[in-house]
Amino acid sequence: MTTLPAKTEKKLGLVIDLDTCVGCHACVISCKGWNTENYGAPLSDQNAYGADNYGTFLNRVHSFEVQPEGDAAAQLIHFPKSCLHCEDAPCVTVCPTGASYKRVEDGIVLVNESNCIGCGLCAWACPYGARELDQAEGVMKKCTLCVDRIYNENLPEEDRQPACVRTCPAGARHFGDLGDENSDVSKLVAERGGMDLMPEQGTKPVNKYLPPRPKDEMPEFDVLAPFLQPVAEEPKGFLGWLDKTLEKL
Amino acid sequence: MNQPVIDLSPKVSDEVRKTTCYMCACRCGINVHMKDGKVAYIEGNKDHPVNQGVLCAKGSAGIMQVNAPSRLRKPLKRVGERGSGEFEEIEWDEALQIAADWLEPVRAENPEKLAFFTGRDQSQSFTSFWAQNFGTPNYAAHGGFCSVNMAAAGIYTMGGAFWEFGQPDWDHTKLFMLFGVAEDHDSNPIKMGLGKIKKRGARVIGVNPIRTGYNAVADDWVGITPGTDGLFILAMIHCLMKAGKIDLHYLAQYTNAPVLVINNPGQADHGLLMRDENGKELVIDRATGKLTPFDKPGVKPDLAATYEKDGQTHRPVFHQMAEMYLDDQYAPEAVADRCGIPAKRIRAIAAELARVAFEESFTLDHTWTDFRGEKHEKMVGRPVSFHSMRGISAHANGFQTCRALHVLQILLGTVEVPGGFRFKPPYPKPATAHPKPHVGLTPGAPLNGPHLGFTHGPEDLALKDDGTPARIDKAFTWENPMSSHGLMHMVISNAYAGDPYKIDVLFMYMANMSWNSSMNTRGVIDMLTDKDENGEYVIPKIIYSDAYSSEMVAYSDLILPDTTYLERHDCISLLDRPICEADAAADAIRWPVIEPDRDVKGFQSMLCELGAKMNLPGFVNDDGSQKYADYGDYIVNHERRPGIGPLAGFRGENGDQAGRGAVNPNQLDRYIENGGFFVEHIPAGSNYYKPWNMEYQDWAVNIGLYDKPTPYLFSLYVEPMRKFQLAAEGHGDRQPPDHLRERIKDTMSPLPIWYSSEEDNHADQYPITALTQRPMAMYHSWGSQNAWLRQLHGHNPLYLPTKLMRENNLSDGDWAKVTSPHGEITVPVLEMAALNENTVWTWNAIGKRKGAWALEEDAPEATRGFLLNHLIHELLPPKGDGLRWANSDPITGQAAWFDLKVRIEKAAAPDESQPGFASIKSPVGTGPKDLAWKVGN
Amino acid sequence: MHPAPSVIFFTTFSGLGFGLLFFLGLGFPAVTGWTAFAFFAIAYVMAVGGLMASTFHLGRPERAIKAFTQWRSSWLSREAWCAVGALVLMGLYGLGLVFFDARWTAFGILGALLSMATVFTTSMIYTQLKTIPRWNMKLTPLKFMSLSLAGGALLAGQVDAALVLLVIGGLVQIYTWVEGDKALASSGTDVASATGLGGIGTVRAFEPPHTGTNYLLREFVHVIGRKHSQKLRVIALGLMTIVPVILLALPFSHIVGVLAIASHIAGVLTARWLFFAEAEHVVGLYYGKR
Ligand SMILES: Nc1nc2c(c(=O)[nH]1)N[C@H]1C(S)=C(S)[C@@H](COP(=O)(O)OP(=O)(O)OC[C@H]3O[C@@H](n4cnc5c(=O)[nH]c(N)nc54)[C@H](O)[C@@H]3O)O[C@H]1N2
Ligand SMILES: Nc1nc2c(c(=O)[nH]1)N[C@H]1C(S)=C(S)[C@@H](COP(=O)(O)OP(=O)(O)OC[C@H]3O[C@@H](n4cnc5c(=O)[nH]c(N)nc54)[C@H](O)[C@@H]3O)O[C@H]1N2
Ligand code: SF4
Ligand code: SF4
Ligand code: SF4
Ligand code: SF4
Ligand code: SF4
Numbered sequence A: 001m002t003t004l005p006a007k008t009e010k011k012l013g014l015v016i017d018l019d020t021c022v023g024c025h026a027c028v029i030s031c032k033g034w035n036t037e038n039y040g041a042p043l044s045d046q047n048a049y050g051a052d053n054y055g056t057f058l059n060r061v062h063s064f065e066v067q068p069e070g071d072a073a074a075q076l077i078h079f080p081k082s083c084l085h086c087e088d089a090p091c092v093t094v095c096p097t098g099a100s101y102k103r104v105e106d107g108i109v110l111v112n113e114s115n116c117i118g119c120g121l122c123a124w125a126c127p128y129g130a131r132e133l134d135q136a137e138g139v140m141k142k143c144t145l146c147v148d149r150i151y152n153e154n155l156p157e158e159d160r161q162p163a164c165v166r167t168c169p170a171g172a173r174h175f176g177d178l179g180d181e182n183s184d185v186s187k188l189v190a191e192r193g194g195m196d197l198m199p200e201q202g203t204k205p206v207n208k209y210l211p212p213r214p215k216d217e218m219p220e221f222d223v224l225a226p227f228l229q230p231v232a233e234e235p236k237g238f239l240g241w242l243d244k245t246l247e248k249l
Numbered sequence B: 001m002n003q004p005v006i007d008l009s010p011k012v013s014d015e016v017r018k019t020t021c022y023m024c025a026c027r028c029g030i031n032v033h034m035k036d037g038k039v040a041y042i043e044g045n046k047d048h049p050v051n052q053g054v055l056c057a058k059g060s061a062g063i064m065q066v067n068a069p070s071r072l073r074k075p076l077k078r079v080g081e082r083g084s085g086e087f088e089e090i091e092w093d094e095a096l097q098i099a100a101d102w103l104e105p106v107r108a109e110n111p112e113k114l115a116f117f118t119g120r121d122q123s124q125s126f127t128s129f130w131a132q133n134f135g136t137p138n139y140a141a142h143g144g145f146c147s148v149n150m151a152a153a154g155i156y157t158m159g160g161a162f163w164e165f166g167q168p169d170w171d172h173t174k175l176f177m178l179f180g181v182a183e184d185h186d187s188n189p190i191k192m193g194l195g196k197i198k199k200r201g202a203r204v205i206g207v208n209p210i211r212t213g214y215n216a217v218a219d220d221w222v223g224i225t226p227g228t229d230g231l232f233i234l235a236m237i238h239c240l241m242k243a244g245k246i247d248l249h250y251l252a253q254y255t256n257a258p259v260l261v262i263n264n265p266g267q268a269d270h271g272l273l274m275r276d277e278n279g280k281e282l283v284i285d286r287a288t289g290k291l292t293p294f295d296k297p298g299v300k301p302d303l304a305a306t307y308e309k310d311g312q313t314h315r316p317v318f319h320q321m322a323e324m325y326l327d328d329q330y331a332p333e334a335v336a337d338r339c340g341i342p343a344k345r346i347r348a349i350a351a352e353l354a355r356v357a358f359e360e361s362f363t364l365d366h367t368w369t370d371f372r373g374e375k376h377e378k379m380v381g382r383p384v385s386f387h388s389m390r391g392i393s394a395h396a397n398g399f400q401t402c403r404a405l406h407v408l409q410i411l412l413g414t415v416e417v418p419g420g421f422r423f424k425p426p427y428p429k430p431a432t433a434h435p436k437p438h439v440g441l442t443p444g445a446p447l448n449g450p451h452l453g454f455t456h457g458p459e460d461l462a463l464k465d466d467g468t469p470a471r472i473d474k475a476f477t478w479e480n481p482m483s484s485h486g487l488m489h490m491v492i493s494n495a496y497a498g499d500p501y502k503i504d505v506l507f508m509y510m511a512n513m514s515w516n517s518s519m520n521t522r523g524v525i526d527m528l529t530d531k532d533e534n535g536e537y538v539i540p541k542i543i544y545s546d547a548y549s550s551e552m553v554a555y556s557d558l559i560l561p562d563t564t565y566l567e568r569h570d571c572i573s574l575l576d577r578p579i580c581e582a583d584a585a586a587d588a589i590r591w592p593v594i595e596p597d598r599d600v601k602g603f604q605s606m607l608c609e610l611g612a613k614m615n616l617p618g619f620v621n622d623d624g625s626q627k628y629a630d631y632g633d634y635i636v637n638h639e640r641r642p643g644i645g646p647l648a649g650f651r652g653e654n655g656d657q658a659g660r661g662a663v664n665p666n667q668l669d670r671y672i673e674n675g676g677f678f679v680e681h682i683p684a685g686s687n688y689y690k691p692w693n694m695e696y697q698d699w700a701v702n703i704g705l706y707d708k709p710t711p712y713l714f715s716l717y718v719e720p721m722r723k724f725q726l727a728a729e730g731h732g733d734r735q736p737p738d739h740l741r742e743r744i745k746d747t748m749s750p751l752p753i754w755y756s757s758e759e760d761n762h763a764d765q766y767p768i769t770a771l772t773q774r775p776m777a778m779y780h781s782w783g784s785q786n787a788w789l790r791q792l793h794g795h796n797p798l799y800l801p802t803k804l805m806r807e808n809n810l811s812d813g814d815w816a817k818v819t820s821p822h823g824e825i826t827v828p829v830l831e832m833a834a835l836n837e838n839t840v841w842t843w844n845a846i847g848k849r850k851g852a853w854a855l856e857e858d859a860p861e862a863t864r865g866f867l868l869n870h871l872i873h874e875l876l877p878p879k880g881d882g883l884r885w886a887n888s889d890p891i892t893g894q895a896a897w898f899d900l901k902v903r904i905e906k907a908a909a910p911d912e913s914q915p916g917f918a919s920i921k922s923p924v925g926t927g928p929k930d931l932a933w934k935v936g937n
Numbered sequence C: 001m002h003p004a005p006s007v008i009f010f011t012t013f014s015g016l017g018f019g020l021l022f023f024l025g026l027g028f029p030a031v032t033g034w035t036a037f038a039f040f041a042i043a044y045v046m047a048v049g050g051l052m053a054s055t056f057h058l059g060r061p062e063r064a065i066k067a068f069t070q071w072r073s074s075w076l077s078r079e080a081w082c083a084v085g086a087l088v089l090m091g092l093y094g095l096g097l098v099f100f101d102a103r104w105t106a107f108g109i110l111g112a113l114l115s116m117a118t119v120f121t122t123s124m125i126y127t128q129l130k131t132i133p134r135w136n137m138k139l140t141p142l143k144f145m146s147l148s149l150a151g152g153a154l155l156a157g158q159v160d161a162a163l164v165l166l167v168i169g170g171l172v173q174i175y176t177w178v179e180g181d182k183a184l185a186s187s188g189t190d191v192a193s194a195t196g197l198g199g200i201g202t203v204r205a206f207e208p209p210h211t212g213t214n215y216l217l218r219e220f221v222h223v224i225g226r227k228h229s230q231k232l233r234v235i236a237l238g239l240m241t242i243v244p245v246i247l248l249a250l251p252f253s254h255i256v257g258v259l260a261i262a263s264h265i266a267g268v269l270t271a272r273w274l275f276f277a278e279a280e281h282v283v284g285l286y287y288g289k290r
């Protein structure tokens, strides 16, 4: 149904740490693997072994270069992006069929593929590029927040988390209830100044991004000078110091 | 609201089979989810010591690999010209017969005419065993062109190395410094470790001309000029020594810093370490002032004292270090320009190392006893750790640079201590405990010992009686005396040149030598296809085993198609490159979680069969019957020494013994039940200070890592290097050829030095360094056959720093001609700001030959992708002395991939990246157009 | 945005068709019998043809009927209802005119209003998208409706009205271009807000997540040169407004009328192509493309 629930019981989502993501694409492929085999139609690939090859993915890792003011070195930031499970999800309200909906119990935004006509409008409405129309099946695909894992009783408790989170080697992805102030993810967001992408679009994303920590700020030499104060200027003097110091050991 | 009802608990799979990943050499544990007997989904195994559940992109894409259309299907016999790709499918019987017919006469007459080289082999202890029993001296895997500098420098210096053989103490380290690493073999553990220390807020410093991946998340990025790390490190050593910010206790107790160096100028022992009659290094005991063996209980080795005898003053190693490194040539100001790092910054980093090592030092409450019998109540931690890989080792000064880094670690007292860098079993293990190279051959009989090892002086070189190289790759010769891993990159060119001799059969396994793993790809292709005056190929017979339709297939005469990693037994053994952790010994297996649907055989199983067919000792029973039915049988039943076999786990009849124990016929089942691996933890308190910790030493003996405790001193001063120098100075009866004397004297300093190879590579005309990096989501050439991965990296632009873009009037998407002293390529460029301003780079091994890998001919990998290898030569440009010098480290023979110097100019966009190559005929056709992969429903 | 022929044809011809229906519904021209049939046929071919064309870009056209369910919130759904409503009412109205020579005015007026409502809802599908600042403004419905009316008037042979409406349509179109060119910049969305990294410095897209293409790039990222688009704007405006106005100012003949219509349609098609091709979806910022 295209109307959004006034309130969801939980706000399940991801917190992505831009300070830690090394851009390895592990989350991308594990997402592809899980979601090809599970929820809905497989994520297909076109011209799989030829030119102009492309396919459906629910999670993609971009990278950006940031040039600080002045002569500081440029930085590179790896930037994973999947559906942010927005509270005011425009992709839901534009859907003419009701295929797109936001779940009341946990806020997950899903596509009911059997109702989807593949009009693409939801993808047009999403500012983040989080939806891709599968070219083989003709239906809209998007991150399900691994709804078929996080509650799955066939999985051991510890595995009831999104495939991308489970696989991330650097531990840059966190999953939890962002509606609960006391959850680990909420605390992380508070601690690290978690941010929204394109806040001006008014989508109120549930997923948050932890900004990179300040870079290239090695304590200045002066502060540390005592650490490199020469013990002697001459090699001879050095050996004298050595002898003295060894005595004390 | 009436939401759709969805199944929140769908069945995940019918069964989970736990085995080991093979999409790279990291060897993570995987859970293979099966549906209807097919692979449905692959995830990481949470219990596995290597990856603890996480999995990289390649690992998760394994399903596309085992089902790749490029898989070879049946043995192939070449019917067209080499390189054409014209093959005929044959039966295995015929294939093995051909191989035996080629190999048997070689073995009977002159086994050295077989060169057997095995690429990134994970079964080296087995393949070398096979080669040894065949009797050829010509065996090695790929280490020589990969990162032997790192391995050899580590083992000679501290009895263990980076690669995946050691790791930072991720739980305690507070400052982690990474030199020249894009991905490394320990891929997932490094990422997990970075995640851990980031979580704790510890600092990461990345030293790399390129700021991507690990270096992008580093708190500080040092965009160093390639090839100058040694200088940068020695400058930090200069600062730290000058300030006395070194761990004197550690240096005195655990290293050869206090060992006396013989001062006897002009004599054959000048510069060797002073030893007693038992060969023990001598120190001055600070307590007694007397000359004392280093390991005498109670000895307090003195770093300062000198020893006078016969009018000569013999000084400890540490004196020489002080003299050498306190010199102003290593002052930050003296090296800053060369390294491209401001002096101030060098000092700041050195100061930070000092601060963290000494001010943030901490202790762990573990009592332990050292090899001198001294009991320690606590373990002192120095939370500074380092890691490094090919960025510093794949240069011609790489060995010395790696050595310099280890010396820095040791000066800070941060190896094998809490918070520092730690070895993984079977390390620590000093160079002297490793075998030496063996080349003693007898027609029709096994070689006299293992092929590879560590040389400790001219007497260990692999030379024939006439002084010529015994090995086809010229490993362990005066050209590269300490080439512990062999020199795979020289095999084809040496065999082609007949220098040192001609061979008859080249037998290779998983090495794409006609493409991305060679320097000078075009040249190698020509060598493989060139014929002599009789119309015979110069390299007469080539046997090759690959699992996929790689570029190399077309250049072979007989193809023995391998299984994929989910279809065979494998053994990740303590005898080889195991999966240990700093806190545990561990090994693992692969087992056939699916059966092959093609007529292929596991390579190792095939070798069991071929070995038996040729009656190789070790492969036949006394009655001449085949000894090992297949590799699985070998893994279980082979014993290297009594009670020690390929697998350490579940030994003994009841499977309850670890390390040592009788053969357990159910061993593989026990591994499978256990998730495909075996772990034996090092008892707490034995897991630091391992080289000197007697509890550890005893534990290691117990599980069979050594036969007796083997404590040792770290070698700041590497005596064997001095021995080679002495020979070059004219001492001893094994003498280097004259043209090599100066180089040996200059480069084989027993204390780390730095030298430049810029001039050799004509940096005056080619001022820009061109590098490659491993993409995290691709493994060399294999990734391109993977429908998922090739979408991430389907072609590879050349990244140029902003300055070079401007200078050459280039913008994104333009093309540039890149010229080296050896060749030229024309490729698309993109701008990158976070890049050393005189460096360009691209992702490694994305470019593909048309017709390979079951890709369509217009695949972007072939039309826009490219290799830098066309610009790199295995030899340096001529120097005008009439000789051609190898483009490798003069000590180890490590291929100097990253010494590549180029110049760049804008070019008109060609139709395809240049050089273009004719298409090769695919022996397996091309893949399907579209995929929608779902196994269940 | 990818200028897909299906949507270009759909919006152009359904706009024209419903524009014509609007005039017919209000009794301009007040035709009956076969003349009415002819007019209605043209209107239906255009409106229905346009709607049919729009189903070509559906991934699952066989389920198109489901698009009627969400009229409470979805403009696309509302458009579907309005279109069906307009077509049914105008159908009944036309039935009266053609076969019964009867003018059921209520149907006509309601049908006319629904016809315009259809054009309005169509335009709202684009207007509502904050992701495409160039469309996300009040001018968009005005443009769609003014052009629909102008085209309708032309087709309905309402020369005077057409002259006025064509000029209005042309002016609105110019104004949309002027405003549209500023829209992305003034939307507040840029690569800095898209990544949240603007606080560190100047953000630039580096490596995209994949070397090839994907659905997003194919659908949302279409780069046309500025010179190119200026030229096309002139052509569009000329064909859509200036040429028809000149032709209509000439003494009327059917040939001239047909030429004016043809020119107008060609102009609207060009403008519509530009409407899509020039529209920058904010997702392009992640790819360093607009
Ligand atoms: N995903 C993936 N993993 C792999 C592989 C793969 O193909 N793909 N290959 C495996 C193999 S065989 C190997 S050998 C390892 C190698 O693993 P790495 O050692 O990480 O190898 P490279 O990717 O070659 O990275 C070399 C790094 O050194 C930097 N560098 C080059 N020259 C210099 C220099 O002079 N100074 C400094 N400080 N840095 C420099 C380069 O910029 C680059 O970042 O990776 C293994 N792991
Ligand atoms: N320019 C440049 N060149 C480089 C490097 C660089 O940094 N820059 N790095 C160098 C280094 S360190 C290395 S290690 C080499 C790596 O180069 P290669 O060792 O050639 O690596 P791959 O491309 O992985 O090729 C190995 C072959 O193994 C095959 N193979 C894969 N799986 C199996 C299997 O299960 N069984 C069998 N039998 N075969 C299999 C593949 O199909 C492929 O043909 O590249 C080197 N080349
Ligand atoms: S798996 Fe983790 S580290 Fe790798 S790209 Fe995804 S978020 Fe980043
Ligand atoms: S990210 Fe896009 S697809 Fe996901 S809820 Fe928000 S608008 Fe919808
Ligand atoms: S593509 Fe499917 S989910 Fe998206 S708006 Fe259209 S019908 Fe709804
Ligand atoms: S939560 Fe699941 S569906 Fe969403 S990106 Fe992660 S793996 Fe993909
Ligand atoms: S790092 Fe990746 S490819 Fe390598 S073994 Fe582990 S999961 Fe497999």
Ligand SMILES: [Mo]
Pocket (backbone or CB within 6 Å): B145, B146, B147
């Ligand atoms: Mo390697």
